Amino acid sequence: GDSVTQMEGPVTLSEEAFLTINCTYTATGYPSLFWYVQYPGEGLQLLLKATKADDKGSNKGFEATYRKETTSFHLEKGSVQVSDSAVYFCALSSTGANNLFFGTGTRLTVIP
Amino acid sequence: DGGITQSPKYLFRKEGQNVTLSCEQNLNHDAMYWYRQDPGQGLRLIYYSQIVNDFQKGDIAEGYSVSREKKESFPLTVTSAQKNPTAFYLCASSILGDAEAFFGQGTRLTVV
Numbered sequence: 001g002d003s004v005t006q007m008e009g010p011v012t013l014s015e016e017a018f019l020t021i022n023c024t025y026t027a028t029g030y031p032s033l034f035w036y037v038q039y040p041g042e043g044l045q046l047l048l049k050a051t052k053a054d055d056k057g058s059n060k061g062f063e064a065t066y067r068k069e070t071t072s073f074h075l076e077k078g079s080v081q082v083s084d085s086a087v088y089f090c091a092l093s094s095t096g097a098n099n100l101f102f103g104t105g106t107r108l109t110v111i112p
Numbered sequence: 113d114g115g116i117t118q119s120p121k122y123l124f125r126k127e128g129q130n131v132t133l134s135c136e137q138n139l140n141h142d143a144m145y146w147y148r149q150d151p152g153q154g155l156r157l158i159y160y161s162q163i164v165n166d167f168q169k170g171d172i173a174e175g176y177s178v179s180r181e182k183k184e185s186f187p188l189t190v191t192s193a194q195k196n197p198t199a200f201y202l203c204a205s206s207i208l209g210d211a212e213a214f215f216g217q218g219t220r221l222t223v224v
Contacts, residue, residue, distance in 0.1 A: 006154075032211050043118075043202055043215035044155075089154065093211030099145060099170070100211055104154040 002027045006090050006103030013080055013110050021075040021106045023064075023090035031092040033057075033066055033073040034100065038087045047075075047088070080110045114139045118203050118216035125190070125197070125223050133188045133219045135203035142208040144186035148172060149200040149218075158201075161186055162208055190221060198223050 007022040025031065032051045036044040048057030053068035062077045073090060090103040116137045125131045137144065143162050147155040157170030161180040175194025180186055186205075190197045200220050204213040 034212070036215075041218075043116075043217045044204075044213075045215070046212060049212060099157050099160055100155075100213060102147075102154040102156075104152060 002031070002092060002094050002101045004090050004092055004101055004103040007106055008104070010107040010109060013108070015082055015110055015112050016079045017110075019075070019077040019080045019084075019108070021088055021090075021108070023073045023075065023103060025071050025073065025090075025092050027071075027092055027094050029095035030068075031094045033064070034091040034093070035062070035064055035073070035075050036089040036091060036102075038089065038105070040086070044089065080108070082110045082112055084108060085110050116203055116205055116214055116216035118201075118219050120219060121217065123219055123221045125221060127223055128192045130189055130191050131221065133190070133201055133203075133221070135186045135188065135216060137184055137186075137203075137205045137214075137216075139205055139214060140183075141205035141214070142183070143206045144180070145204040145206075145213065146170075146176070146178065146186070146188045147202045147204065149202055155202065158188065197221055 003026045005024050034049045035047040037047045038044045048059045050057040050066035056065045064073050064075045087105045087107045089105045091100040119134045145160040146158040156172050159178045161167035177189045202218045203216045206213045
């Protein structure tokens with residue numbers, strides 16, 4: 001079945017450090033891939049997405065590239081800020097499906 | 113402003129009682145979803161609906177019930193049959209055929 005494996009946290013970084021959160025997936029066909037962010041006490045917000053191989057999603061300085069050969073969709077940011085502290089979820093949706101499969105989430109804390 | 117509204121934000125329930133969580137959207141989305149979030153487990157799908165008066169069980173439907181009498185509303189009832197109901201519940205919606213989901217702010221349910 002479809003599944004998402006996410007880098008376990010928590011992750012603690014100093015401000016302006018480089019961020020990578022790993023995400024790999026298992027799915028049939030050609031899924032769409034997503035990163036969602038959850039700030040404390042809130043729901044999830046879509047951060048970025050990619051719908052086909054080699055697509056790069058980007059938003060607010062975050063990037064992730066859909067790598068079919070390695071079944072990965074790693075999240076990166078060149079210089080994190082304190083305001084980036086949140087939980088990040090990788091998710092996929094298989095071809096023709098409406099619902100999303102989520103990873104377990106990675107908590108990021110950025111310290112000044 | 114368009115969006116998804118969940119209420120209440122916090123809910124306390126005594127053991128043995130049913131409780132209903134509200135979810136309303138004004139995005140004109142056909143598809144709506146309920147997810148449960150537990151620490152370290154990511155999000156798990158409870159129920160989803162793609163059209164009025166129709167809904168399907170997700171991965172963890174036991175102990176829950178839903179209705180979809182109106183396009184904009186998808187209430188979730190947590191019944192006394194749910195053995196471990198304390199969790200954070202998230203409602204989402206999407207355009208039919210598009211996996212990109214928009215989330216509400218969530219309801220934190222605590223059984224006391």
